[in-house]
Amino acid sequence: MKQTLGLDPNFNETLYNLGVTYIQSGRFLEAIDVLERARSQFATQQIFGALGFAYARGARQHDARALVGGLERASRERYVSASSIALIHMALGDADQAFKWLNRAVEARDPLLLLIDVDSIFDPFRPDPRFAAIRNRVVPPAAAKWLSRRQ
Numbered sequence: 757m758k759q760t761l762g763l764d765p766n767f768n769e770t771l772y773n774l775g776v777t778y779i780q781s782g783r784f785l786e787a788i789d790v791l792e793r794a795r796s797q798f799a800t801q802q803i804f805g806a807l808g809f810a811y812a813r814g815a816r817q818h819d820a821r822a823l824v825g826g827l828e829r830a831s832r833e834r835y836v837s838a839s840s841i842a843l844i845h846m847a848l849g850d851a852d853q854a855f856k857w858l859n860r861a862v863e864a865r866d867p868l869l870l871l872i873d874v875d876s877i878f879d880p881f882r883p884d885p886r887f888a889a890i891r892n893r894v895v896p897p898a899a900a901k902w903l904s905r906r907q
Contacts, residue, residue: 757770757773757774757777758774761774766793766797768794768797768798768800768803771790771791771793771794771797772791772794772800772802772803772806774790775787775788775790775791775794775803775806775807775810776806776875776876776877778790778810779806779809779810779813779877780876780877782813784810784813784814784815785814787806787807787810787814788807788810788811788814788816791803791806791807791810792807794807795807801836801837801840801868802837802840802868804823804827804836804837804840805837805839805840805841805842805843805844805868805877806843806877807823808820808823808824808827808840808843808844808847809843809844809846809847809877810847811823811844811847812844812847812848812849813847817848820844820847820848821848823844824841824844824845824848827840827841827844828841835864837861837866837867837868838857838858838860838861838864838866839857839858839861839866839868839869840868841857842854842855842856842857842858842860842861842881843877843878845857846880846881847880851884854881855881855884855886855887855890858881858886858887858890859890862890862893862894869894872890872891872894872895873891873895
């Protein structure tokens with residue numbers, strides 16, 4: 757990813773992927789740095805969710821709360837990814853709010869849920885029994901069977 761950014765330092769998809777990689781490695785300050793760069797170039801729903809997650813885990817809970825509050829207010833007037841809001845609530849330690857928004861994501865057919873079985877950003881949800889119920893609503897049984905064989 758760093759080689760790609762050497763060719764194009766503003767390539768959003770790579771900035772996002774590097775930010776998520778930093779989150780997965782527990783390097784939240786570095787994640788914040790690249791995700792803020794990505795947001796300044798082209799803010800996507802995925803970037804908002806990952807950035808809020810990094811803020812919450814990177815000792816910037818105030819920024820995470822401000823971001824999630826802004827997303828919740830905006831969701832009353834336009835589409836905002838409910839799964840992005842759920843990720844921020846989960847990172848803040850508010851599982852009830854996180855699952856409330858994750859259920860809304862299912863109802864809205866949030867495209868980020870296409871990654872629910874493979875994206876490690878959803879890992880904080882997995883231990884909670886409510887996650888299995890949501891996953892079963894998102895992943896068709898045939899796909900779940902295929903995925904379980906591959907893991």
